[in-house]
Amino acid sequence: MENFSQWYHNILEEASIIDSRYPIKGMSVWLPKGFKLRKHIIEPLKKLLDKDHEEVLFPLLVPEDELAKEGIHVKGFEDEVYWVTHGGQKELNKKLAIRPTSETAMYPMFSLWVRSHIDLPMKFYQVVNTFRYETKHTRPLIRVREITTFKEAHTVHATKEGADEQVKEAIKIYKEFFDTLAIPYLLSKRPIWDKFPGADYTMAFDTLMPDGKTLQIGTVHNLGQTFAKTFDITYETAESTHDYVYQTCYGLSDRVIASVIGIHGDEKGLRLPPQIAPNQVTIIPIIFKKGGEEVLNKCEEIKSSLESSNIRTSMDNRDIRPGKKFYEWELNGSPIRIELGPRDLENNKAVIVRRDNLEKIEIDLESDYVSKIEEIFQEISENMKNQVWEKMNDSIISTESLNNVNELIKDEKVVSFTWCGDEECGKVIEEITEIDILGTQSEDSDYCKDIDGSKCVHCGKEGKYTALMAKTY
Ligand SMILES: Nc1ncnc2c1ncn2[C@@H]1O[C@H](COS(=O)(=O)NC(=O)[C@@H](N)CS)[C@@H](O)[C@H]1O
Ligand SMILES: [Mg+2]
Numbered sequence: 219m220e221n222f223s224q225w226y227h228n229i230l231e232e233a234s235i236i237d238s239r240y241p242i243k244g245m246s247v248w249l250p251k252g253f254k255l256r257k258h259i260i261e262p263l264k265k266l267l268d269k270d271h272e273e274v275l276f277p278l279l280v281p282e283d284e285l286a287k288e289g290i291h292v293k294g295f296e297d298e299v300y301w302v303t304h305g306g307q308k309e310l311n312k313k314l315a316i317r318p319t320s321e322t323a324m325y326p327m328f329s330l331w332v333r334s335h336i337d338l339p340m341k342f343y344q345v346v347n348t349f350r351y352e353t354k355h356t357r358p359l360i361r362v363r364e365i366t367t368f369k370e371a372h373t374v375h376a377t378k379e380g381a382d383e384q385v386k387e388a389i390k391i392y393k394e395f396f397d398t399l400a401i402p403y404l405l406s407k408r409p410i411w412d413k414f415p416g417a418d419y420t421m422a423f424d425t426l427m428p429d430g431k432t433l434q435i436g437t438v439h440n441l442g443q444t445f446a447k448t449f450d451i452t453y454e455t456a457e458s459t460h461d462y463v464y465q466t467c468y469g470l471s472d473r474v475i476a477s478v479i480g481i482h483g484d485e486k487g488l489r490l491p492p493q494i495a496p497n498q499v500t501i502i503p504i505i506f507k508k509g510g511e512e513v514l515n516k517c518e519e520i521k522s523s524l525e526s527s528n529i530r531t532s533m534d535n536r537d538i539r540p541g542k543k544f545y546e547w548e549l550n551g552s553p554i555r556i557e558l559g560p561r562d563l564e565n566n567k568a569v570i571v572r573r574d575n576l577e578k579i580e581i582d583l584e585s586d587y588v589s590k591i592e593e594i595f596q597e598i599s600e601n602m603k604n605q606v607w608e609k610m611n612d613s614i615i616s617t618e619s620l621n622n623v624n625e626l627i628k629d630e631k632v633v634s635f636t637w638c639g640d641e642e643c644g645k646v647i648e649e650i651t652e653i654d655i656l657g658t659q660s661e662d663s664d665y666c667k668d669i670d671g672s673k674c675v676h677c678g679k680e681g682k683y684t685a686l687m688a689k690t691y
């Protein structure tokens with residue numbers, strides 16, 4: 219783990235998650251095992267969104283004039299957009315952008331769809347691939363040029379309060395989702411120079427990767443009425459006047475998969491939280507010459523009783539030595555392995571091994587071992603969550619002066635400090651330290667320091683916020 223980057227690249231290959239040898243930089247192939255992991259990660263997210271969002275699917279291509287309509291937005295993406303210029307041999311009379319994100323694909327249609335206040339609020343999402351010509355160092359799942367798992371939600375509201383409320387809703391959804399993945403997170407309001415192009419403000423979730431760098435794993439943007447005015451999205455109010463709508467959008471990507479792999483993995487391989495593990499239980503029959511038949515039958519019985527409780531179970535009855543099977547089980551990160559040999563059979567017992575802490579537990583096959591296993595899943599989730607939250611919280615150090623920021627960062631810390639909130643001061647802080655300001659903490663954040671009467675760490679003016687800074691991906 220000393221060299222996280224090397225470890226990360228190795229595990230993507232050894233655990234057959236993706237094949238990054240695809241001949242376009244920043245684009246990789248989802249291999250079967252990785253594809254299943256991705257599927258089981260997307261599933262709980264869609265379940266949360268499906269409570270009150272409608273899933274849609276918009277075209278991949280956006281006409282150039284639509285993309286360009288919102289000046290600040292297009293400015294923010296002009297260096298990242300891929301273009302389609304030809305249809306076969308013919309040059310297109312209008313260039314088509316390949317969506318880097320879908321505001322400019324969706325909002326001309328929202329303008330047609332929104333008529334009256336009774337149409338509102340509208341809440342849509344789609345899980346699509348988007349394309350960004352990233353010029354910084356690309357890295358599989360973390361900084362890619364084809365974002366294969368881009369979940370983008372876009373909502374439309376009659377009032378400012380509606381949009382503000384939706385931002386809080388989106389934050390709740392993301393917290394619940396990241397808790398399912400047992401991923402720790404910091405929530406910051408991004409500095410204005412780092413908000414989403416065209417947004418009023420951006421709330422961002424960052425997680426801490428094992429190398430001490432933070433990774434932005436999700437963002438929630440309050441778009442105010444900016445895009446509504448640009449794309450003429452108006453509605454008839456109850457008093458038959460017309461008003462522009464208020465909007466939000468919130469997105470996450472392949473990075474959440476990268477964080478599950480990177481944060482929970484260890485030297486032996488993947489370590490997956492039970493809720494999203496493609497394979498939750500791996501049964502390994504220990505077969506000797508005699509008694510092999512009965513062992514296999516018992517294992518089949520255990521497998522079907524687990525599967526009838528919707529526990530995703532596999533059995534490794536290949537004719538290879540158990541050690542190799544244990545090695546592969548550790549690499550693939552399935553939360554529980556069950557070993558059963560002829561002796562266990564006689565005593566009607568089996569041995570469970572937890573992947574999260576390698577603890578061995580003996581179960582009585584006469585008992586209700588299925589509920590026992592479901593309880594163990596809960597314990598594993600709690601254990602994994604507590605472990606990583608503790609590790610992240612231990613990495614957050616507050617400072618009263620910028621002088622020691624760099625050694626704290628070298629020590630893989632996230633630094634909290636008192637800030638006046640002024641843009642030029644913030645930019646100087648980033649320049650001096652060459653470290654990014656993640657943003658400000660809300661009053662109710664656990665990381666909020668007691669700032670009344672305190673001074674800004676740099677300019678000495680009245681301290682208004684607790685801010686965090688870290689080395690970022
Ligand atoms: N090149 C990239 N590779 C992987 N993930 C990325 C990349 N660029 C952005 N992301 C992820 O995508 C999330 C949403 O992107 S964004 O630009 O912040 N926001 C939007 O595009 C808005 N339309 C919300 S959907 C980011 O928080 C980040 O986690
Ligand atoms: Mg970017």
Ligand SMILES: [Zn+2]
Pocket residue numbers: 637638639640643644674675676677678679
């Ligand atoms: Zn200041």
